[in-house]
Amino acid sequence: MSLKIELLQSSFLEARTRETEFTTYFYTNLFADFPEVKPLFANTNMEAQGKKLFQSLAFVVDHLSKPDALSNTLKGLGTRHIQYGVLPSHYQMVGSTLLKALSLCLGEAWTPNTEQAWSEAYAAVTQLMLSGAEYPSEILIPDPNLKQ
Numbered sequence: 616m617s618l619k620i621e622l623l624q625s626s627f628l629e630a631r632t633r634e635t636e637f638t639t640y641f642y643t644n645l646f647a648d649f650p651e652v653k654p655l656f657a658n659t660n661m662e663a664q665g666k667k668l669f670q671s672l673a674f675v676v677d678h679l680s681k682p683d684a685l686s687n688t689l690k691g692l693g694t695r696h697i698q699y700g701v702l703p704s705h706y707q708m709v710g711s712t713l714l715k716a717l718s719l720c721l722g723e724a725w726t727p728n729t730e731q732a733w734s735e736a737y738a739a740v741t742q743l744m745l746s747g748a749e750y751p752s753e754i755l756i757p758d759p760n761l762k763q
């Protein structure tokens with residue numbers, strides 16, 4: 616995995632100064648664009664959840680050069696997400712919402728390069744989280760790069 620570490624870290628600096636705005640954008644857009652995931656958060660304190668999400672993103676950004684720490688943490692997070700009712704297909708919804716929230720926070724600083732860096736990073740995060748979660752094979756999303 617060769618992620619654009621400097622670009623990811625510098626672009627996340629802006630989000631760090633606007634954490635509440637970022638998490639509000641994130642969950643507002645997630646529920647507007649993908650209402651099917653709203654029931655998963657039916658009993659969730661959304662203010663606390665926003666903080667947890669932000670902290671975990673900050674952890675990822677701060678540990679991009681430490682693949683072992685990233686891998687252990689994200690596999691564990693992926694395992695716990697099974698209990699929250701999260702399915703593999705939900706990851707793509709959260710991914711596009713994450714990019715949208717970042718683009719809203721960054722404004723003109725959100726360039727095609729930045730978008731690509733985050734898109735690659737999110738794909739790597741998803742892969743690690745899913746590798747920590749044993750979903751039945753019938754609900755796993757087929758890898759488009761694999762020939763059937």
Ligand code: HEM
Nearest residue numbers: 652655656658659667668671672695699701705706709740
């Ligand atoms: C980059 C991917 C993701 C990150 C970094 C992330 C982060 C987190 C964190 C830190 C928590 C707090 C609980 C814990 O640490 O176990 C959490 C809980 C949760 N996440 Fe995620 N998550 C991700 C993907 C998803 C996806 C794809 C969904 C599906 C819509 C989702 C839905 C939930 C739910 C329902 C909870 C439990 C809320 C509760 O406690 O009531 N997450 N997530």
